[in-house]
Amino acid sequence: MTMMAQETAAVQTDRGGAEIRRYELAAFLRSRRERISPEQVGLPRGARRRTPGLRREEVAQLSAVGVTWYTWLEQARDIQVSVQVLDALARALMLDASERAHLFQLAGATDPTPATSCPSVTPALRQMLRGLEPIPALIQNSRYDIVAYNRTYAHLLGDLDAIPPEDHNCMLLVYTNKEWQASVVHLEETQRLMAARLRASFAGHLGEPAWKMLLKRLETESPKFRENWERYEVVGSRSKTKEFLNAHVGHLKLEHTDLWLGPEPGARMVTYTPVDEEGRERLERLYDIALGATART
Template sequence: MGTMTATTTTADAEAPEAPHLAARRRELAEFVRSRRERLTPEAVGLPPGRRRRTPGLRREEVAQLASVGVSWYTWLEQARDITVSPQVLDAIARALRLDSSERFHLFGLAGAVDPVPREAHADVSPSMRALIKQVEPFPASIQNCRYDLLHYNRTFSRLFTDLDALPPSDRNCMWLAFMDPDWGRSLVERREVLEQMVANFRNLGTGHFEEPQWRALVDRLLAASPEFGEIWARRDVADKVKPIKMFRNRDVGIVRLHADRMWLQPNGGMRMTVYSPADDETAEKLERLYRLAV
């Protein structure tokens, strides 16, 4: 791997800078320095060498491990205004032995997209499983930012289609809305709902478009659904939920529901959605649906 370098230009040096960018650069410099100082030469496979006046690794040792220029790495720790590419950040993260949380913090401070992003933790805790069971007969589910259904209660399993009869790879709300006939029929305002879902989906994907899992889902939908392709091509973005949603359930008929979303992880990780009845008639229908799902 050749040595990577970065340069600054005269125009860049003379251009005025927003205060928040300088603050983020200082925080990035302090964070990288702190991670360097906690490492020992032995921990990264280097000989201990002569007595050290400062804790941890030397700057030139980190530069060597990351295959970046020593001057460039020094500028990074000095909070200089330099270009930091995702590839160089990846090399530094590996050299400093950053864990997934530290790596996420590093790329966030640099305002860069991680080329090897961490997957949002997909394990639903026993306490969250108990919670969505406890809210029955209200339908509830836990999804990630790609709309994969990670867990759901019995009422939700019968609200749109028979989820338990589907392969796990198809238990994705975006896929089902376009490709599952029962799910599609359950959407009373189908076209409006699909357009809103795609706009929300694109908005959630802002920091994820380069992730293989995200790209694979988009490619799968584009290949399978011309309608998705047509809506996707508009590049609309949104972050909203209608106050009342109407669904047509095959067992109990029309239900009118409030949808409340609660984020369980930061930065577009897992979220829980609970549907509560918007009227007494819907409340009675959810009770019937729950009994059918037992």
Template sequence: MTTSVPAEATDEQVRRRELASFLRSRRERISPEQAGLPLTGRRRTPGLRREEVAHLAGMGVTWYTWLEQGRDIKVSEQVLAAIASTLRLDPHERAHLYTLAGHPAPPMDRDSAAIPAAVLVMVRQLEPIPAAVINARFDLLAGNRTYERLVGGVDHLPFEDRNWLLLMFTSPRWRASVLDWEDAAARLVARFRSGMADHATESGWKGLVRRLRQESPEFERLWEQHDVRGPENFTKRFLHPEAGLLTLDYTQLSVGERSAIKLVTYTPVDEETWAKVRLLGERGPQ
């Protein structure tokens, strides 16, 4: 959506009006349910209202309204980060928002550009062993064919939804496939909380916690327990809709001493699981 501007408009006016149009278009695609808000009767316009975005972003309604009106105001990077999180912008949309607002584009939140090419080759060559690449926030950055068939449907998700915590607490399919879900969910939240100690002020981490607390009472309960755990390798059990029970040894390997990126693998523990995993690797997309 682009707002028309007179030919005599200055570059600054064009930028502000593009910012206004961009914010409106992103706001209108987010439903109240997605934002964790209760339905309050019929709405005249799609998506969130301005006052709802302002409330969720922790800013004044007037200030946000002025942004959508293309007023000549300045906003801080902290405010932009809050808006980007509320509107669930992906890294490219976030960069566009910052540029239109007159700020340098922030670095990509998700380390995807930092995956060494050799690691991606390893992930592919590990077939038929399911393998993936994650970062400290448990964003899924890459995975091989068998991993995609193990978890199912991840490749079709929006970039911002490819996160293990979101899948664990908001995806019915993911939940149904993870046996021992209570233990697995508690373990994952405790590991995430431990990692957040180094990222407590970062908007991407705070935005993920806010979204999970809004969308999942179970996450809220576990988060309030303040449990922490370190990295660990253990055995996981999956109930695949076609292959049945799979028992796999989960192993994580750090890509580098200072890197937050990890290569994770799921190695079958018995011959029955090996046979099923090989079949998964041979099948077409689900």
């Protein structure tokens, strides 16, 4: 076989594989759509529904995409799908972690959410997080994604383990999660400061899909975020005292410290150390509660 013939065969193979993935993606979307009842997503069933599960136009509405575009996707047409749209579809179709990963794989895309494993979180860093207990600690990137955390932190602001991995983002949680918000003393001040810190980091990530996806979701789901984001305030990182109202042990006054994991601002270990003996005792109680919860799972 000549070199040209080999190249032609390779191109045909690639095209064939892409076509197979499109048909698999179309079938997967249909199957997920048909298993969800209108009531599960807050839509009326109506008297003349023939389609099992959701209609195509309902999925399009929930995902904020065009009906025609979504129909083409289920027809396996050769169209480009952004990670933002894939994320919206995953949430609209209530996909679990395995299904979400399958969706992105079929689309030939990389999932940019915190659910994706982070290679910078080494076994040594995970051991450090455990070794700091009962002090709450997490590893976070410049986008506020929570990429690793210890057992005390998991119960500092509600139950982090019960939240889907794709929602493990402090910015998203402080603006949209009621349990998280109820745990933060001085919530409005915290929200404004976090938005200003996010804008400071955003300058180094303009145009990146993961950042665009996070900002679009925040602007869609939180009027308060839109208000703070439009202030164009910028604040750098600094240590500070934070106050939390924990559902298990009550008021906690903790010193927030960022420990940078590289020469450039980005990934960091965040620790919350008690400022007094009462706080230390309450963190130890919270740690005991966290160990009990872990043993039950």
